[in-house]
Amino acid sequence: DARVTQTPRHKVTEMGQEVTMRCQPILGHNTVFWYRQTMMQGLELLAYFRNRAPLDDSGMPKDRFSAEMPDATLATLKIQPSEPRDSAVYFCASGPSAKTGGLTEAFFGQGTRLTVV
């Protein structure tokens, strides 16, 4: 049963601490997304990768957030230092490319619920 796996599922941390969220995309998917869900903004696109190369990270606060794909089986989202306003659910999603090279659909992980106190 192929699925996107995110760890940890829940994280509570103190303001100023570094937080790293991990994602294992579905094998064979070459597009990986990071989204953040908040009550006010809904699902915001933070960054996405195609074939491990970052295509767009304009939605991400660059001073504290960083996203990487060290290899095809792992994507990471790091926040350093974390702030209370970063509290949200962070979703990773992966998808295959259509024959045209675009995305057909994205499959989401269960999310990491981050609380920064």
Next chain:
Amino acid sequence: DQQVKQNSPSLSVQEGRISILNCDYTNSMFDYFLWYKKYPAEGPTFLISISSIKDKNEDGRFTVFLNKSAKHLSLHIVPSQPGDSAVYFCAASGGGGADGLTFGKGTHLIIQP
């Protein structure tokens, strides 16, 4: 500035009746549209999609309609069932799907017995 808008935060429908969820978009470069369903404490799951070359796509109880001139799409669920109670997100993509998905804020659908 929200490029994908779902103006109804919630919608209540009686079981067996039709549920109609609406979505508007502003970016004329969007050419691929998707609907996702989300239960609490789970990630969104893909429901149905439509390309801009079509105006209708049907899959079982779910039908998506696209009106490009009005930049509007809708999801019809008929008949509505209790398990359909969830948050529904509309999403759009441009560049033939080469761009990331832009989501609306979601509509919470409540199916009443």
